[in-house]
Amino acid sequence: MSTKFENISYRIRRFDPERDTAPHWEEYRVPYTPGMTVLEGLWKVKELHSPTLAWRSSCRMGVCGSCGMLINGKPRLACNTQIAELSSDTVVVAPLPNFDIVRDLVPELAPMFASHQALMPYVIREDVEEREHPTNEFFQSAHELEHYLQFTYCIKCGCCMAACPTFATDALYSGPMPLGQAHRYNSDTRDGGFAARKQMLVGEPGPWRCHYAGECSRVCPKGVDPAKAIQLMKRELVFDYLGLHKTKCPANVAGKPTDGKRRDNIPEAPPHTV
Amino acid sequence: MLDSKSHPNRLGIWGWLGGGRWGVERYLYTLHRLTGLGLLAYFLLHIVVTSGRAFSAAAWTRAMSQVSGPFFKVGEYLVFLAFCFHAINGIRLGLVELGFAVGKPIEPVYPYRTSVDVQRPLALAALAVAFVLAVIGTISMWSD
Numbered sequence: 001m002s003t004k005f006e007n008i009s010y011r012i013r014r015f016d017p018e019r020d021t022a023p024h025w026e027e028y029r030v031p032y033t034p035g036m037t038v039l040e041g042l043w044k045v046k047e048l049h050s051p052t053l054a055w056r057s058s059c060r061m062g063v064c065g066s067c068g069m070l071i072n073g074k075p076r077l078a079c080n081t082q083i084a085e086l087s088s089d090t091v092v093v094a095p096l097p098n099f100d101i102v103r104d105l106v107p108e109l110a111p112m113f114a115s116h117q118a119l120m121p122y123v124i125r126e127d128v129e130e131r132e133h134p135t136n137e138f139f140q141s142a143h144e145l146e147h148y149l150q151f152t153y154c155i156k157c158g159c160c161m162a163a164c165p166t167f168a169t170d171a172l173y174s175g176p177m178p179l180g181q182a183h184r185y186n187s188d189t190r191d192g193g194f195a196a197r198k199q200m201l202v203g204e205p206g207p208w209r210c211h212y213a214g215e216c217s218r219v220c221p222k223g224v225d226p227a228k229a230i231q232l233m234k235r236e237l238v239f240d241y242l243g244l245h246k247t248k249c250p251a252n253v254a255g256k257p258t259d260g261k262r263r264d265n266i267p268e269a270p271p272h273t274v
Numbered sequence: 275m276l277d278s279k280s281h282p283n284r285l286g287i288w289g290w291l292g293g294g295r296w297g298v299e300r301y302l303y304t305l306h307r308l309t310g311l312g313l314l315a316y317f318l319l320h321i322v323v324t325s326g327r328a329f330s331a332a333a334w335t336r337a338m339s340q341v342s343g344p345f346f347k348v349g350e351y352l353v354f355l356a357f358c359f360h361a362i363n364g365i366r367l368g369l370v371e372l373g374f375a376v377g378k379p380i381e382p383v384y385p386y387r388t389s390v391d392v393q394r395p396l397a398l399a400a401l402a403v404a405f406v407l408a409v410i411g412t413i414s415m416w417s418d
């Protein structure tokens with residue numbers, strides 16, 4: 001889009017549960033400034049036209065994951081999307097599909113978090129005492145970290161769930177975010193929860209409903225690639241079925257260093273200022 | 275779940291196609307499902323028609339004459355095209371779903387290169403093989 005525009009149109013899907021029986025579209029004109037994000041435009045709409053407009057946002061820097069919306073037909077973060085990159089002078093904003101609408105652009109994400117929780121997205125170990133009250137860190141090499149690091153960048157914005165065609169027709173399917181996060185923990189060498197999670201991955205909620213439309217990975221604003229995680233998880237489950245799954249014992253606790261010496265070329269910390 | 279008067283917004287079947295701003299793999303996904311349903315319908319019809327032979331030779335001849343018109347010839351041709359796509363794309367999906375051709379986990383650095391890009395050559399190769407198979411079948415089906 002040429003940045004010569006002075007004004008920009010916002011077409012917004014509105015829904016007020018107290019008044020409306022179904023969502024409807026409303027259009028607003030707001031002043032455009034170069035570099036403006038979709039989120040900044042929404043603030044302008046609220047300020048100039050409709051103070052009741054509701055959405056979620058917090059960090060405005062693509063970190064908290066609360067501003068996922070359907071923007072010009074694609075699930076994206078409003079704070080992470082510049083109007084200039086949409087190549088249109090009309091910004092069409094709707095709530096993320098595949099989630100119920102609470103109000104205007106606010107989706108009901110609770111079912112997604114329920115599926116996420118059901119797949120136990122945390123380190124599971126038999127030495128519960130060590131896990132809850134760690135005495136030291138667990139051994140993990142940089143190479144082992146690479147097996148799951150990419151999947152830790154997930155901010156749970158729900159864009160992948162909104163883009164997934166399987167989740168669009170099957171409410172029982174866990175969806176890309178919860179499954180990707182289950183794989184993140186399955187492939188963490190500190191974790192021993194593969195067998196427990198496997199029980200939850202049987203049938204409809206599990207990864208077998210994914211047939212690689214790849215949309216979750218394409219829309220993910222953090223490059224997490226949930227589709228990759230799901231396919232790698234399927235491989236692990238098939239290997240497990242064939243008895244070929246490498247059962248790694250959860251990483252051991254590293255012993256406290258005993259012979260550590262401070263190097264003499266490290267200067268002392270400056271004195272406290274407050 | 276929270277108790278709110280929320281409005282349902284699940285896309286349903288429309289979600290298979292989305293708003294038309296999607297990648298080629300989504301359309302392969304949808305086509306794979308549609309051709310699968312088409313092949314299933316064909317198999318059911320096939321079983322019904324051929325089971326006539328269990329009753330008598332005359333019933334078999336009658337059933338065969340009913341499915342020998344140009345309408346069924348075109349139908350058979352469409353079944354063949356669906357088979358070409360479904361079989362070859364199915365092999366691609368089998369490979370991808372076993373974690374081959376999607377690459378290893380990487381550090382996500384913008385602009386992100388996802389597993390969809392990594393397996394794209396496989397998707398294109400599968401389409402090319404399905405196309406070649408369809409051309410060979412078309413020539414042999416319609417040349418006599």
Ligand code: FES
Binds near residue numbers: 058066
């Ligand atoms: S406001 Fe935090 S990700 Fe957009």
